[in-house]
Amino acid sequence: MIKIGIVGGTGYTGVELLRILATHPQAQLTAITSRKEDGVPVAQMYPSLRGRVDLAFSSPDKANLNACDVVFFATPHGVAMAQARELLDNGVKVIDLAADFRMQDVAQFEKWYGMEHSCKDLLSEAVYGLPELNREKIKKARLIGNPGCxxxxxxxxxxxxxxxxxxxxxxxxxxxxxxxxxxxxxxxxxxxxxxxxxxxxxxxxxxxxxxxxxxxxxxxxxxxxxxxxxxxxxxxxxxxxxxxxxxxxxxxxxxxxxxxxxxxxxxxxxxxxxxxxxxxxxxxxxxxxxxxxxxxxxxxxxxxxxxxxxxxxLVKGASGQAVQCMNIMFGLAEETGLQHVPINP
Amino acid sequence: MIKIGIVGGTGYTGVELLRILATHPQAQLTAITSRKEDGVPVAQMYPSLRGRVDLAFSSPDKANLNACDVVFFATPHGVAMAQARELLDNGVKVIDLAADFRMQDVAQFEKWYGMEHSCKDLLSEAVYGLPELNREKIKKARLIGNPGCxxxxxxxxxxxxxxxxxxxxxxxxxxxxxxxxxxxxxxxxxxxxxxxxxxxxxxxxxxxxxxxxxxxxxxxxxxxxxxxxxxxxxxxxxxxxxxxxxxxxxxxxxxxxxxxxxxxxxxxxxxxxxxxxxxxxxxxxxxxxxxxxxxxxxxxxxxxxxxxxxxxxLVKGASGQAVQCMNIMFGLAEETGLQHVPINP
Amino acid sequence: MIKIGIVGGTGYTGVELLRILATHPQAQLTAITSRKEDGVPVAQMYPSLRGRVDLAFSSPDKANLNACDVVFFATPHGVAMAQARELLDNGVKVIDLAADFRMQDVAQFEKWYGMEHSCKDLLSEAVYGLPELNREKIKKARLIGNPGCxxxxxxxxxxxxxxxxxxxxxxxxxxxxxxxxxxxxxxxxxxxxxxxxxxxxxxxxxxxxxxxxxxxxxxxxxxxxxxxxxxxxxxxxxxxxxxxxxxxxxxxxxxxxxxxxxxxxxxxxxxxxxxxxxxxxxxxxxxxxxxxxxxxxxxxxxxxxxxxxxxxxLVKGASGQAVQCMNIMFGLAEETGLQHVPINP
Amino acid sequence: MIKIGIVGGTGYTGVELLRILATHPQAQLTAITSRKEDGVPVAQMYPSLRGRVDLAFSSPDKANLNACDVVFFATPHGVAMAQARELLDNGVKVIDLAADFRMQDVAQFEKWYGMEHSCKDLLSEAVYGLPELNREKIKKARLIGNPGCxxxxxxxxxxxxxxxxxxxxxxxxxxxxxxxxxxxxxxxxxxxxxxxxxxxxxxxxxxxxxxxxxxxxxxxxxxxxxxxxxxxxxxxxxxxxxxxxxxxxxxxxxxxxxxxxxxxxxxxxxxxxxxxxxxxxxxxxxxxxxxxxxxxxxxxxxxxxxxxxxxxxLVKGASGQAVQCMNIMFGLAEETGLQHVPINP
Structure with missing residues (x-):
């Protein structure tokens, strides 16, 4: 089982990660952080997850993310770059669903996102997480910039x-x-x-x-x-x-x-x-x-x-793609936990 | 594996059955009938099923429903009552998603559905398929009237x-x-x-x-x-x-x-x-x-x-409930193939 | 022409008042207040009103509401009760679309709206603005509590x-x-x-x-x-x-x-x-x-x-009813400016 | 008052014409045809028009369209071309909301609409009804091809x-x-x-x-x-x-x-x-x-x-534009009956 942490799980990509991981056979959700919702059961905020996700949100300082195998950042831009270094140093893989590690061109990043990039040195090893175009690099990656939708x-x-x-x-x-x-x-x-x-x-x-x-x-x-x-x-x-x-x-x-x-x-x-x-x-x-x-x-x-x-x-454009990357990084079959049939009507 | 037939799979309860059964680990979809769509691949009509359902619709006369273990009727009212007898005689269980076998009171049925009931003798053995209120009878049933939504x-x-x-x-x-x-x-x-x-x-x-x-x-x-x-x-x-x-x-x-x-x-x-x-x-x-x-x-x-x-x-109110009944009738764990997490947002 | 002021015109009842009054043949919109949007042209906030409403929002202190014939409050509960007295004293009629003047029972008001009623003495003359049930009183009213939807x-x-x-x-x-x-x-x-x-x-x-x-x-x-x-x-x-x-x-x-x-x-x-x-x-x-x-x-x-x-x-349940009251209070034909044909489809 | 006929008033452009004309000060709706709905009051089919349109649909043979000043065709393609000649000969102006008189190039028409053009000789006098680009011609037109949306x-x-x-x-x-x-x-x-x-x-x-x-x-x-x-x-x-x-x-x-x-x-x-x-x-x-x-x-x-x-x-893209053309053709102010303020929200 892969021990998984989610930083910032209260947004749509966060709850979509939770939906996907809840039936992923190799996923063990171990921590989900939210400063504002500390102590609130996930299923209280998202009744769709009642009976499926038992975890409560915990504030970032309480969650032991370093004990995870992989941490997803479902946060606003700028959060992952502040925390990725420590996680990587502790052997935790990182998948950022925001933009911090998508672009190699720092000047472009800073122009368009209106913030300084605080973790430029990690950019060179960050891998753009689009499996169909970049699968070999994802296999060996520690740090993924998950593509925009x-x-x-x-x-x-x-x-x-x-x-x-x-x-x-x-x-x-x-x-x-x-x-x-x-x-x-x-x-x-x-x-x-x-x-x-x-x-x-x-x-x-x-x-x-x-x-x-x-x-x-x-x-x-x-x-x-x-x-x-x-x-x-x-x-x-x-x-x-x-x-x-x-x-x-x-x-x-x-x-x-x-x-x-x-x-x-x-x-x-x-x-x-x-x-x-x-x-x-x-x-x-x-x-x-x-x-x-x-x-x-x-x-x-x-x-x-x-x-x-x-x-x-929210799936191939965000959280599903992130799980697809995780599967590749951990040597699982790429479709593991991702075989949902589209809903129609 | 349970060999499954679906009569009338072009409506919403039909396509929802297909979605659910496509990932049901014990289901083997063997026939799906539609008079109008004979020969048309299911996935052509429902692109959401491309790569997930390989079957084509076949006209009722060509489909060998008698070789199935169970047949679902996702048809207008009045169809199942005309075909249930033969299927049961061939040892095929029947789950009707329409109203033919929901009510024991024939007069009420005929009043509200505006048609004569052509298969009254089977009514006494028909079981109302609401598992939470009727589970024991469903276990032994050959013929299920699946509840209205x-x-x-x-x-x-x-x-x-x-x-x-x-x-x-x-x-x-x-x-x-x-x-x-x-x-x-x-x-x-x-x-x-x-x-x-x-x-x-x-x-x-x-x-x-x-x-x-x-x-x-x-x-x-x-x-x-x-x-x-x-x-x-x-x-x-x-x-x-x-x-x-x-x-x-x-x-x-x-x-x-x-x-x-x-x-x-x-x-x-x-x-x-x-x-x-x-x-x-x-x-x-x-x-x-x-x-x-x-x-x-x-x-x-x-x-x-x-x-x-x-x-x-379409799920607990129709096709999901029908599969829940099937699971009970065939001795499977009741939740088999039904563990979808609700979609939010 | 009736000189009209609107307090708090940035919400849905406010913009609906603007839509109705824009084609009301006797209405002359003279002031619309919003603390936050002071100086912003109404049509900039609501492009649907470009070319139809020329006014800009003004902060409450700048707007000369006392020069109006009638002032509508399209505000949160509690605002009208603070300003009604002065307007009435200056001969201005008041129509409150919030709850301040809807209920005669102050205790009930204070219980359900969680605030003290600061203008209890005016309640006795406040008229409940449901024309079909209360037309005669509306004719003579200076102060209307417009009904909830x-x-x-x-x-x-x-x-x-x-x-x-x-x-x-x-x-x-x-x-x-x-x-x-x-x-x-x-x-x-x-x-x-x-x-x-x-x-x-x-x-x-x-x-x-x-x-x-x-x-x-x-x-x-x-x-x-x-x-x-x-x-x-x-x-x-x-x-x-x-x-x-x-x-x-x-x-x-x-x-x-x-x-x-x-x-x-x-x-x-x-x-x-x-x-x-x-x-x-x-x-x-x-x-x-x-x-x-x-x-x-x-x-x-x-x-x-x-x-x-x-x-x-938003119309009969709020702003349309308020204009209907205004028409009655000013002796106009009740349907003046309110003959919009429903939109279908 | 302009006497107006509508052929085929049961579709969306038809009911939108009815909505607009119901408050047009110069419009007198005199006939509205529908083969299928002969005798049915318009307001029964469209409750939004209850109290606003008193007419009933009549079958085309009963309606005296020749007594109208102008007839709108809110019909499928191919209907107006069959009836325009007789109306024009009786001094009735024609505005077709379908495609029959939009294109001068008959071959293109026949290719794209899959039907023969049965009234080619009128094409040369048909005017493309886009007032902002073609106003002068519309002023003198007897026959308008109203533009597509x-x-x-x-x-x-x-x-x-x-x-x-x-x-x-x-x-x-x-x-x-x-x-x-x-x-x-x-x-x-x-x-x-x-x-x-x-x-x-x-x-x-x-x-x-x-x-x-x-x-x-x-x-x-x-x-x-x-x-x-x-x-x-x-x-x-x-x-x-x-x-x-x-x-x-x-x-x-x-x-x-x-x-x-x-x-x-x-x-x-x-x-x-x-x-x-x-x-x-x-x-x-x-x-x-x-x-x-x-x-x-x-x-x-x-x-x-x-x-x-x-x-x-349905308005500038169809029925509103058609009424705008009518206003021009009859020398009315172009905005007559068309001053609806957009609905927001």
Whole structure:
């Protein structure tokens, strides 16, 4: 059994970790911290976990995280970087669901997250936790920067095209849509039911933190300079993410060959489903599961390829992906504890 | 492995059976019938099942249901009664998710369902499939009438009070609310998104089929004549059912004693959660799981007890309960394949 | 033109007042206060009002409310009672959308609202602003306590029955359901989209402030002692309220006679629609309008009458009713500025 | 008063016309046809119209449409073309909300709508009913092809840029999102609440009928050849449309100059709101009103301009625009009957 600690388990990625780990056959949840909820049973805050999670939240100073095998940070940006060093020194692996260890470019991090990076020396050993693109490094990693939700879809959707060199890397557009849970569990008026239900909007159009993270990764796939225009939108649904990716083909290539690029790239992946060419995946086809689905289109058989990518932002886009990384790091079968069938309807 | 057939798998209870059985360790899905979808892979109709269910729908005449150990009917009312006899004669157990075998009173059935009962002789051996109230009979049953969704909540909510004789059986009120999936997967204008979203209404107030079914069961719990006023409502949510039950106390009884009635009645039940007195359960705390949660209230410490009951109408209210019955009938641990943690958020 | 001030215009009843008054032919909006938003144009906070409302919020000390003809308080409970005296002394009429002037029973107010009433002497002249039941007093009023949303539906639904003496006043049950906007525009986790969408729950079952308000009013309609069991629920929709009222008949009475009680009571009312006996009104049939619809049922032709009442909680349940009161107080046609057709779909 | 007929008033554009016309001071609704609902009072089908619309549906043969001043077709494609000739010959103006008279290119029409055009000779006098771009022609028109919902947003969003020649006409991308009401009021499983709620998807990515309609209009604005990639998506909300438009700048131009292009183009328009540069309009800011809002972005001050356009698909995207055309055709002030303030929340 893997002894697991969770720092900051009161948000949505935290409770989703708890849901997944509650039925993970190798997981032994040993500590979950929350400064504000010290002593409160987890199941009191989240009645969905009554009878399934017996632990109470404990304040960070009381929890003995150093005795864990792995600690997940489901915290705001900036927390993991303050605590990772000590944990690693005690032989504890660290998986950060926030942004602290996602980007190698410290200047970009500091610009977009508005804080100094207090743990730069660990960055070089931090591994970007996207298993389908980075599995070998994850196997040996002690410290994982778990990808952002949007970047997961953009990378997995553009990767086969970029690696094959069939699109113009300098002109990528990603029009992405997320459910409201992506904004977190915070007392903010902008994400109230009455403010977001029955409405739709874009946000962060001028610039969003997930752009530099994604570009840094996409750049590793090609010699050409990557330029990405990323536009996030808010959908009145709880979970789910849909990315509509636009790329211009730089050569004559058949639809079959495009489809083959994706099927080859992901043929051994359990959590990536390349659907038949021309499909329209719905976000709900991945709801509450670790699946990500991809479908290709070639409107008017023209110069653009359109890639549709869907996932559950809290699972493959966050906590499921983190558990997938944990499984890899500990030599478990990658799908262990992650075989939830999507909920439909 | 239990060889399983599903008749009529294209509706919501059908696809929910498929979701549950896909990870049930003892279930071997061998046939699923649909006249209209003959030959269509299940996963084509339900992309959420891609990679998880390999079967195709087959027309009823082609499917060899007689070779199954158990057949579920996820069909409209009236189908199971036409086919149950032959299956039973071939040693196949039958679980009907429709109403054909729920009620012993044929006249009531025929009045409320508007059809003649074509298989009356089997009714006497049909067992009402509510495990928490009828477990011993289910163990030996060949033929199960799986309870309606509303009746499940009303029975489990009133039972401890009725059995203890502390309420007036002649004056029960059940104000119940269901998500839209309870209306099924039918091409009807009344359940379109644009017709039901952002709105709320009652329906069937003058009389609903679940009233006689519930009264027949409640009557077995008391010598007094049961009278029940049941009002269903439609909630703009996909899944979930909330029943607000009102009963008048006929004696002086403390809140602690009331609470104890419920805790005692359900202390060994894995799928019934008696919450602390005065709790307000949310339907989402049971979402996509087989849990049913109950909380008691005593407004103003007056003469009424109010029982709040929540469940997922498609799971404990339908397909989960059916699998729970199957587990009991085949001697499996009752929770086998039913340990999904509710989805939150 | 009526010069109008609004105190606390940043909440949902405030912005709804602004929407209604923007097309009211006799309304001249002259001041709107908000301590926090001083100087911010209303239309910046509410883009829906761009081009329709030119005013900016001003801090209370800067706004010259004494120059208004009427001031609406769309504030938390306790604000109007502190300012009403001065306004009245300056000849300004006051309509409070909060609870300060709804109840004559100070002890009940202080118990349920947890604050001392600082303006008890004005209570005796305060008029309860439910026009259909209190029109004559509203005509002459200087100070209005605008009814709560739930109480509006309960009073209008029970009144014809109570006044005719055909029901048992001592055993009223009101199972009520409200859209989330009823909880206001506050930064609270409990009303986030991800917490309330796709779920349903009861709240305040043990006791709710709207019970004493409603009982105080219902008691004026009958000599018998009124007892009311009121259970509020939260529906995942923005606007709308549905009250399901249960009463026991104390005499033999035909359905036609019951229906006639309502049709007679409301035959001259423009904002009350008594639907055909046995109808199931949807909340959306009143969306964004000042209409309230009522339908009667007699399940099984038994001893209970069930009254279904729907309204938009922000209009007839709050701001629309307040404007209706204003129209009456200033001698305008009651429907002035309130003829919005409900939005469907 | 203008005598008005509506053909096919049972769909969403029909009932929205009824809502708008019910308070239009110059409109006299004289006939509304529906083959299936002959004799049924409109208010019985749409309780939201109780007390506001007294008419009953009549079958087309009984309705004397020739006595109207104008007839709206709120019908499926193909109906208006069969009846327009006779109406025009009788001096009745015609406004078709379907596609019959939107496109001059018959071949494109027949390809995309899968039917022969039975009234080609009238096409040359048909006027495309987008007032902000075509007002002078609408003034004199007898026959209007009312624009599609998506095309309205794409044209109004691209027009100032295309006309000024500052973008590459050959590389336009429109990523558009619509509420479910855009799919109409049809008994189809794909638009059930349980199928569309809490999910998001693209559709028609390979090609959609609104592309040729839009290109035909955009082409009139520039000498360059227009190429448009249009991707529609379905949002789980009733009303609302959000178009995210991407264009590449072909010259050095400041953000101020871009903004000025839009402010100048629409400075006299009552129904177009050019928001401050960098705004994020929400669809709800136009809910149930005839407003369309536009905001410009220049991500990273790069080569792309991103135009965000929102409207209510049933108002400015359909019935409101049709009434706006009617007002122009009959010499009324353009805003007559269209001054609804958007509903918020």
């Amino acid at each position: 949007y970047p997961t879809t953009m990378q997995l959707g553009f990767a086969p095209l970029l690696k094959a060199g069939v699109i113009d890397a300098g002109n990528l557009i990603a029009d992405c849509k997320s459910g409201v849970s992506g904004a977190g569990r915070k007392a903010e008026i902008g994400i109230l039911f009455s403010e977001t239900s029955d409405s739709f909007k874009a946000y962060g159009v001028a610039g969003h933190r997930h752009t530099p993270e994604t570009i840094e990764q996409l750049q590793t796939m090609t010699d050409k300079e990557v330029s990405l225009l990323f536009t996030p939108h808010l959908v009145p649904m709880i979970r789910g993410m849909h990315s509509t990716l636009y790329a211009q083909l730089n050569q004559d290539i058949s639809n079959e060959a495009l489809q083959a690029l994706f099927e080859d790239a992901y043929k051994d992946e359990q959590f990536i489903d390349v659907m038949p060419f021309g499909s329209h995946p719905e976000t709900r086809s991945t709801r509450a599961s670790n699946m990500l689905r991809i479908a290709l289109h070639r409107p008017g058989n023209g110069k653009h390829v359109v890639v549709l990518v869907v996932q559950d932002n | 509303y009746p499940t909540t009303m029975q489990l909510g009133f039972a401890p009070l009725l059995k203890a004789g502390v309420i007036d059986a002649g004056n029960l009120i059940a104000d119940c609310k269901s998500g839209v999936s309870g209306a099924g997967r039918k091409a009807e204008i009344g359940i379109l998104f644009s017709e039901t979203s952002d709105s709320f209404k009652a329906y069937g107030v003058a009389g609903h089929r679940h009233t006689p079914e519930t009264i027949e069961q409640l009557q077995t719990m008391t010598d007094k004549e049961v009278s029940l006023l049941f009002t269903p409502h439609l909630v703009p949510m996909i899944r979930g059912m909330h029943s607000t039950l009102y009963a008048q106390l006929n004696q002086d009884i403390s809140n602690e004693a009331l609470q104890a009635l419920f805790e005692d009645a359900y202390k060994d039940e894995q799928f019934i959660d008696v919450m602390p007195f005065g709790s307000h359960p949310e339907t989402r705390s049971t979402r996509a799981s087989n849990m049913l949660r109950i909380a008691l209230h005593r407004p103003g410490n007056g003469k009424h007890v109010v029982v709040l009951v929540v469940q997922d109408n | 739930y109480p509006t539906t309960m009073q209008l639904g029970f009144a014809p029955l109570l006044k005719a003496g055909v029901i048992d006043a001592g055993n009223l049950i009101a199972d009520c359901k409200s859209g989330v906007s009823g909880a206001g525009r506050k930064a609270e986790i409990g009303i986030l989209f991800s917490e309330t969408s796709d779920s349903f729950k009861a709240y305040g079952v043990a006791g709710h402030r709207h019970t004493p308000e409603t009982i105080e009013q219902l008691q004026t309609m009958t000599d018998k002692e009124v007892s009311l069991l009121f259970t509020p629920h939260l529906v995942p929709m923005i606007r709308g309220m549905h009250s399901t009222l249960y009463a026991q008949l104390n005499q033999d009475i035909s359905n036609e006679a019951l229906q006639a009680l309502f049709e007679d009571a409301y035959k001259d009312e423009q904002f009350i629609d008594v639907m055909p006996f046995g109808s199931h009104p949807e909340t959306r049939s009143t969306r964004a309008s000042n209409m309230l619809r009522i339908a009667l049922h007699r399940p099984g032709n038994g001893k209970h009458v069930v009254v279904l009442v729907v309204q938009d909680n | 998506y095309p309205t947003t794409m044209q109004l969003g691209f027009a100032p840029l295309l006309k000024a020649g500052v973008i590459d006409a050959g590389n336009l991308i429109a990523d558009c999102k619509s509420g479910v009401s855009g799919a109409g009021r049809k008994a189809e499983i794909g638009i059930l609440f349980s199928e569309t709620s809490d999910s998001f998807k693209a559709y028609g990515v390979a090609g959609h009928r609104h592309t040729p309609e839009t290109i035909e209009q955009l082409q009139t604005m520039t000498d360059k050849e227009v190429s448009l990639l249009f991707t529609p998506h379905l949002v789980p909300m009733i009303r609302g449309m959000h178009s995210t438009l991407y264009a590449q700048l072909n010259q050095d131009i400041s953000n101020e100059a871009l903004q000025a292009l839009f402010e100048d183009a629409y400075k006299d328009e009552q129904f177009i709101d050019v928001m401050p540069f960098g705004s994020h309009p929400e669809t709800r800011s136009t809910r149930a009103s005839n407003m369309l809002r536009i905001a410009l972005h220049r991500p990273g001050n790069g080569k792309h301009v991103v135009v965000l356009v929102v409207q209510d698909n």
